[in-house]
Amino acid sequence: MNERLIEIFSAAQIAERIDALAHEIGAAYDERELTVLGVLEDGFVFLADLLRQLKLPLRIAFLRYDHRSLGGVQDLQFSAQTDLTGRDVMLVEAVLETGVPQEYIMRQLAARGARSIKLCVLLDKPDRRRVELKPDWRAFETHEEYVVGYGLGLNERWRNLPYLARASG
Numbered sequence: 001m002n003e004r005l006i007e008i009f010s011a012a013q014i015a016e017r018i019d020a021l022a023h024e025i026g027a028a029y030d031e032r033e034l035t036v037l038g039v040l041e042d043g044f045v046f047l048a049d050l051l052r053q054l055k056l057p058l059r060i061a062f063l064r065y066d067h068r069s070l071g072g073v074q075d076l077q078f079s080a081q082t083d084l085t086g087r088d089v090m091l092v093e094a095v096l097e098t099g100v101p102q103e104y105i106m107r108q109l110a111a112r113g114a115r116s117i118k119l120c121v122l123l124d125k126p127d128r129r130r131v132e133l134k135p136d137w138r139a140f141e142t143h144e145e146y147v148v149g150y151g152l153g154l155n156e157r158w159r160n161l162p163y164l165a166r167a168s169g
Helices: 011-029 044-053 100-111
Strands: 004-009 034-039 058-065 076-078 088-096 116-124 137-141 164-168
Touching: 011 044, 011 116, 011 137, 034 044, 044 088, 058 100, 088 100, 100 116
Parallel strands: 034 058, 034 088, 088 116, 116 137
Antiparallel strands: 004 164, 058 076
């Protein structure tokens, strides 16, 4: 494999944007408790950095779903039995592309009684959207097909990079 990585967002740009996102989110919730559901695996670095910047009372759980098999969400797995009744919930995802899995998950969260459900993403790819869904917060918009680094992998490589890049070559 002779891929060459081309940086598209630096570690400094990412840190600055996450700090700004944390302030925006904090202002939106005005010190109310927030339940954060982090989607594994691609979003783990983004989630960790964002959580450290949020100055709100938080409940944190993790969500994993299989969205590749048979073209749709097949299974939702929560890390804990979290009662969402009457809670403000923020779903944190690495990449928003088609929006299909996120829309499905958000409907499932609403069915569990969440008072409000917001979506925060590291990367938004609006030109790939198949449903009417926009993130409430996004760090960056991109039109790159494959982005790696900062937790995002391609064939389980490059997740450890402190910046976001596209593979070329």
